[in-house]
Amino acid sequence: MKGLDEINALKARMSASIIGQETVVERLLIGLLANGNLLIEGLPGLAKTRAIKALAKNLDSKFSRVQFTPDLLPSDITGSEVFYQNDSGGEFRFDPGPIFANIVLADEINRAPAKVQSALLEAMEERQITVAGKSHKMDPLFMVLATQNPVEQEGTYPLPEAQMDRFLMKVNVDYPTVEDEVKVIELVRLEEQAQQGVKKPHEPVELTSADDIFAARNEIAAVEVDAAMARYMADLVYASRTPEKYDAELARWIDIGASPRASIALDKCARTHAWLNGRGQVLPEDIRAIAPDVLRHRLALSYQAQGAGVNAEAVIAKMIELVALP
Template identity: 45%
Template sequence: MSTTPPAPATPIEDAARDLEAVLHEVKRVVVGQDAMLERVLVALLAGGHVLLEGVPGLAKTLTVKTLATVLGGSFRRVQFTPDLVPADLVGTRIWRPDTGTFDIQLGPVFGNLLLADEINRAPAKVQSALLEVMQERQVTLGGQTHPLPSPFLVLATQNPIESEGTYPLPEAQVDRFLLKVLVDYPTLEDEATVVSQAVAAPAAVRQVLTPERLLQHRETVRAAHADGQAVRFAVRLADATRHPDRYGLGHLRDAIEVGASPRGPIGLIQTAQALAVLRGRDYVTPRDVRSLALDVLRHRLVLSYEAHADGITADDVLAQVLDAVDPTSGDGQGRRLEALGDDHAVDVAA
């Protein structure tokens, strides 16, 4: 009796299966940071860089190293310090007296995954050297251009509780990070597992994907359909940070000095495509956009001095923006919004 052979898996099914295997393998080592792991994988699929912010000891470095092993790519780590110079990062030219020529010594940025540890401890010259690396994926030395390997991803970390000996990142550089992920403490149960793992033999992770396979999945991500509703929702979220009055958020006008750049809605759709594929879909929904809005937009807002003085964060502002912007229409959604203070609540007409 003949049986019908199973239908071949679709690109979406292939990608979802591979990515589930990657997450499963990484979670054998990194416990209690599921949201961070998902966001890093989304960035890998979308081809963007990630800024991880959290106190020391939350597995930021361990995540990057483990991911490099699971993906089979090359891993590079640079500890950013105040005395770092651009040549320590991108490389330099070395004079050879015996040949009378310069040799090119490439720097540690030439790898698939670059961990820029405590990125805000390096001065402006080093940060400017990263701009070409992050945007053009290349390094220019002595008039020669050297392309970086593909895929290439910068995962930068910074400590939010230390300001001594640090340099604020330039806005142009911060805007080049696709995501800024806030890493929080694990739950009590997850932390107990972390402690148990720390005193036991380390788990051995295996490679389950290749860089070439990841690039194939990126093509699948780019093919995921984002309809007009999802695109308009992403654009309106960014527009609400620039013109809050249009969405009944006039009370935010003095809190926002500069709204999200056009990279904001572009990044929202790119990451939403990756999240959809990660969840086994070939189409984007407004819910995907909403899920990623904080991570894509929080570092693209420049808050005013008054907002900082009042303890208002970018997440506080974005929470109100998300509450005001209706994903199904072009206007602000009619509902009661809480303003920056308890005594400033306003009603927005439908």
């Protein structure tokens, strides 16, 4: 696993500027290596955007940020056909929008209307966009990292279930510990001093190339998943669809279970998690570690669960407790 050293170096560089969010950094890398898109949710000021920028600035890649607002148009993201005058009269040419990057930050994605979200959906799922009847392919290294705020719902457009299902994982960002927050204060102060010339900025570091990412993906593709582990992943997803077979309380909590995309995402993320931990084979702990991130946005909870204050984390924990290894 020679590619693991390069990815660990990337992880260390990211962690140096994102204090107290080790799980978020790891999930960003899992999403990158598993070739998926991530939805990142957290309260304001918890370094969601900073974490994504830390990933982008340590990759030899093109980064693009789109601030989603209610007046955003699909063409503001995809680009549009523009008429150019020339000696022969003129012609229409396609001007690419900000979606044509390697790492795309869709900031506050739930503040844009459905038309804009549908344009983004094609790029996420098909890795292409269609403008004026012509399809335009994205780069081989392409990833959408969307953020949303869970508390400010005024003026927002909840993401449709079809689009939520296209996200490989939904990553929750929580408050740091007091000790980590002290380190955050010191880090930001040092960065300000470097900008003002009080202290020398950090020396530039070598960037991780797209070839390094593709090489790591090839190694992850070779990680073994035996039949028992594949059945365990399928059983977890199946439990969300037929909870009455496992527990009456679980059946009252779940209205709609996860789709087969959840099983595929579990497989991809479990193999990546195993590889990041230096293993060539998926173990149950790999599946259990990433199950909450893969499943939390794919479950529709009942009114009973919401009324009782039961969230997706509790439901997934109950499923993991009830579903036995084959």
